[in-house]
Amino acid sequence: MSKAVKIFWKVFFIGISAFILLLCLCNWGVFGEMPSIDDIQNPSASLSSQVYAQDGTLMGKYYLEDRVNVEYKDISKHVINALVATEDERFYDHSGIDLRSLLRAVKGLGRDGGASTITMQTAKNLFTDYKKNALIRMVQKFKEGIIAIKLEKNFTKDEIITLYLNTVPFGDNVYGIRNAAKTFFQKEPDRLNVEEAAVLVGMLKASYTYNPRVNPKKALDRRNTVLDQMVRNNFLTAEEATKLKTKPIELNYKKLDETAGLGPYFRMVLGEEMKKWCKEHKKSNGDNYDLYRDGLKLYTTINPKMQFYAEEAVAKHMNYMQQLLNKQDNIKKGTVWKGFENVIEAAAKNSDRWRNAKKDGMSETDIRKTFNVPTHMKIFAWNNNREKDTVMTPYDSIKYTRQMMQAGFMVMDPLSGEVRAWVGGIDFKTYKYDHVNYNTKRQVGSTMKPLLYSLAIDEAGFTPNTTVEDMQQSFGAYGMVPATSKSCTGASMPMVEALTYSRNCATAYIMKQLDGKGNNAAKRFVDFLKNKCALQTKIEPNPSIAIGACEISLYEMMQAYSMFPGRGFNVKPLFITRIEDKNGNILESFAPQRKEVISDVTAYSVIKMMQEVTARGTARRIWDYDVRGEIAGKTGTTNDNSDAWFMGYTPQLLGGVWVGCDDRFIRFNSEDYQGQGARAAMPIWAYFYSKVLKDPSLLGVDPKAQFVKPDVMQNDLNFDYINGTQPPVGPGDEDMGNGTSKDYLPTDIKPEDLAPESKLPADDKKNYPPADNKPKQEKPIMPPATKPNEAPKAVMPKKQGVQRK
Numbered sequence: 001m002s003k004a005v006k007i008f009w010k011v012f013f014i015g016i017s018a019f020i021l022l023l024c025l026c027n028w029g030v031f032g033e034m035p036s037i038d039d040i041q042n043p044s045a046s047l048s049s050q051v052y053a054q055d056g057t058l059m060g061k062y063y064l065e066d067r068v069n070v071e072y073k074d075i076s077k078h079v080i081n082a083l084v085a086t087e088d089e090r091f092y093d094h095s096g097i098d099l100r101s102l103l104r105a106v107k108g109l110g111r112d113g114g115a116s117t118i119t120m121q122t123a124k125n126l127f128t129d130y131k132k133n134a135l136i137r138m139v140q141k142f143k144e145g146i147i148a149i150k151l152e153k154n155f156t157k158d159e160i161i162t163l164y165l166n167t168v169p170f171g172d173n174v175y176g177i178r179n180a181a182k183t184f185f186q187k188e189p190d191r192l193n194v195e196e197a198a199v200l201v202g203m204l205k206a207s208y209t210y211n212p213r214v215n216p217k218k219a220l221d222r223r224n225t226v227l228d229q230m231v232r233n234n235f236l237t238a239e240e241a242t243k244l245k246t247k248p249i250e251l252n253y254k255k256l257d258e259t260a261g262l263g264p265y266f267r268m269v270l271g272e273e274m275k276k277w278c279k280e281h282k283k284s285n286g287d288n289y290d291l292y293r294d295g296l297k298l299y300t301t302i303n304p305k306m307q308f309y310a311e312e313a314v315a316k317h318m319n320y321m322q323q324l325l326n327k328q329d330n331i332k333k334g335t336v337w338k339g340f341e342n343v344i345e346a347a348a349k350n351s352d353r354w355r356n357a358k359k360d361g362m363s364e365t366d367i368r369k370t371f372n373v374p375t376h377m378k379i380f381a382w383n384n385n386r387e388k389d390t391v392m393t394p395y396d397s398i399k400y401t402r403q404m405m406q407a408g409f410m411v412m413d414p415l416s417g418e419v420r421a422w423v424g425g426i427d428f429k430t431y432k433y434d435h436v437n438y439n440t441k442r443q444v445g446s447t448m449k450p451l452l453y454s455l456a457i458d459e460a461g462f463t464p465n466t467t468v469e470d471m472q473q474s475f476g477a478y479g480m481v482p483a484t485s486k487s488c489t490g491a492s493m494p495m496v497e498a499l500t501y502s503r504n505c506a507t508a509y510i511m512k513q514l515d516g517k518g519n520n521a522a523k524r525f526v527d528f529l530k531n532k533c534a535l536q537t538k539i540e541p542n543p544s545i546a547i548g549a550c551e552i553s554l555y556e557m558m559q560a561y562s563m564f565p566g567r568g569f570n571v572k573p574l575f576i577t578r579i580e581d582k583n584g585n586i587l588e589s590f591a592p593q594r595k596e597v598i599s600d601v602t603a604y605s606v607i608k609m610m611q612e613v614t615a616r617g618t619a620r621r622i623w624d625y626d627v628r629g630e631i632a633g634k635t636g637t638t639n640d641n642s643d644a645w646f647m648g649y650t651p652q653l654l655g656g657v658w659v660g661c662d663d664r665f666i667r668f669n670s671e672d673y674q675g676q677g678a679r680a681a682m683p684i685w686a687y688f689y690s691k692v693l694k695d696p697s698l699l700g701v702d703p704k705a706q707f708v709k710p711d712v713m714q715n716d717l718n719f720d721y722i723n724g725t726q727p728p729v730g731p732g733d734e735d736m737g738n739g740t741s742k743d744y745l746p747t748d749i750k751p752e753d754l755a756p757e758s759k760l761p762a763d764d765k766k767n768y769p770p771a772d773n774k775p776k777q778e779k780p781i782m783p784p785a786t787k788p789n790e791a792p793k794a795v796m797p798k799k800q801g802v803q804r805k
Contacts, residue, residue, distance in 0.1 A: 183253065277588075336666055445636035455514065532597040548636060644658070
């Protein structure tokens with residue numbers, strides 16, 4: 001044997017040995033962790049968690065990679081055929097590695113096609129992270145080949161191809177055949193036709209290059225190439241392929257993201273609650289659940305149609321209200337910002353533009369100059385796209401954005417507490433801050449009065465016909481309530497009349513009668529609000545809370561009001577019914593949490609009084625909006641029109657509305673009726689309910705439903721209006737405001753000791769002026785702030801049944 005031959009065989013055996021050693025080292029995990037047999041037998045990929053509405057409609061997802069698994073039987077045969085024809089012609093003949101493709105790839109150095117089989121690509125999708133480094137990638141190829149062989153030993157061909165199609169990326173952060181079919185064609189994967197399957201399979205070579213949304217011409221050419229491959233592999237005839245090639249790509253693209261779909265504000269709040277839930281619950285392996293990876297299924301109480309009608313009502317009315325505000329002189333001229341320049345400065349420093357300029361080394365002086373330079377930008381606008389292109393200075397864009405009126409609207413079943421609709425603002429894409437949830441507190445104004453009146457009836461022996469005095473009341477060290485007597489008529493009237501026309505002075509009189517010792521009455525009311533109405537906000541026992549000089553969230557007010565249509569039972573808002581894992585196993589379910597807090601006689605008495613509010617009081621314009629049936633409600637307005645409220649309910653639905661600007665100094669002028677609850681907030685409720693009544697598919701809403709009179713009541717309530725049933729008219733009815741809790745401080749308490757529960761963001765606190773946000777006497781209608789950087793939260797309902805006192 002010649003020396004050359006000896007060297008050849010020596011090199012050959014060394015090479016073979018090195019190759020075997022390399023394979024062994026890869027298998028042993030020397031070059032990176034290899035999956036265990038258990039991992040291979042139970043492969044997993046990051047799955048998006050899905051949010052479902054009451055009827056099973058998919059509302060949205062939480063994900064890092066938008067992926068949802070399907071079974072083999074749920075995938076169109078056209079997808080399978082196109083995939084095999086294009087990606088791995090001998091898929092059903094090899095055992096994970098295709099030697100012919102491997103030799104071809106080695107011979108042509110990859111120019112004539114790659115060597116990866118569908119099984120190897122599945123291994124890559126499941127168990128390796130793609131690296132661009134050539135050496136690392138070569139090692140990964142060896143690992144993928146080893147894993148592919150193991151996959152072939154543990155799974156059938158159908159199972160492998162299903163694993164592949166569930167994990168492969170299709171671009172636009174869409175993973176898996178089901179999401180691809182839903183995103184690009186709005187179809188389930190078993191409904192895809194040949195040409196649609198060819199489009200999706202064609203994207204696998206380069207998901208961006210052949211994305212029909214981005215590059216329609218290249219996507220069409222690639223689709224036709226896939227059709228040719230299907231002809232070559234006898235999945236199509238040449239005639240069929242020729243006919244299909246003449247068709248355009250009929251794309252029906254719609255991708256669910258955080259801003260698309262129903263209830264984006266609701267889904268954000270739900271997401272925050274689910275993050276907390278995941279931290280408190282563990283999987284069988286001891287790890288905490290991951291909202292973005294574990295494919296949880298969240299079943300909510302949201303009614304899709306009601307949610308749509310609620311969002312529609314908010315958009316319709318807030319568009320109109322914004323037009324009215326924009327016509328106001330101080331808004332048009334920009335004088336509303338006089339004295340509040342520091343608010344603009346704080347917003348500018350909190351912007352991405354400022355932070356990026358700071359990172360680039362610009363001085364504050366130079367950065368400020370850039371904020372005065374007209375710039376092309378997109379801003380929110382009341383149009384179909386909710387945005388428009390424009391040119392304005394960054395400083396002007398801050399003013400424009402903050403001058404937009406906001407709204408919060410929530411609807412729920414008053415008996416079960418199930419939330420049917422949740423609208424946290426005017427546009428989630430631009431304004432992420434939610435105005436419904438517990439952390440958003442605003443002064444409630446006259447919507448507090450029904451709660452006080454129910455206490456007076458339930459515990460102090462009052463009836464709707466009890467005579468009260470509409471006179472300013474003294475509360476010792478806390479001073480006079482209201483702070484001004486201008487709204488006081490000095491007349492005697494039944495309590496029902498005081499509520500119908502929202503009389504502040506008569507309400508203060510009722511407060512004082514709860515305890516003749518001054519502040520004890522306020523403490524008694526605070527105790528009622530906390531223990532009976534279930535308000536979680538800390539409320540100071542100032543007598544002025546009787547007329548709403550305190551800040552409470554809309555979410556809490558909804559729960560407090562539930563005791564009226566709930567026949568004395570307070571029910572906690574319930575927005576999720578059950579949580580399932582990716583396999584459909586129930587992890588936790590939730591039931592209504594009800595508690596009897598007042599008698600049904602008290603509840604019915606307040607209902608009848610609040611029906612007077614809508615019949616002839618401050619909310620009587622509600623009937624102009626094409627609604628019918630039994631409706632009870634209460635408007636609320638704070639001084640200077642900073643906050644407008646309406647709380648309304650029927651026997652079957654309870655809804656609450658808040659309207660205002662995040663900066664409380666941006667508001668309608670004090671003398672303008674448009675800023676009152678009856679005009680700024682109530683129409684949203686009415687628009688919504690009108691649409692609900694006209695929808696025959698909403699079987700649970702009956703306009704003929706009536707509030708049930710308690711059996712112990714022999715006769716229905718009759719009211720004696722001492723001063724007549726027509727609303728007072730004229731300048732004497734107008735009120736100049738009646739103060740906040742700070743106007744009623746005893747001499748031994750410092751203002752800083754009674755700071756409001758709502759606090760501004762830490763960065764902005766020093767830049768905001770004190771809010772002059774006083775409850776206002778509701779005017780009978782004549783005939784025709786904030787914390788934008790905080791993560792909103794809500795309260796997850798507990799698993800328990802009815803409680804009774």
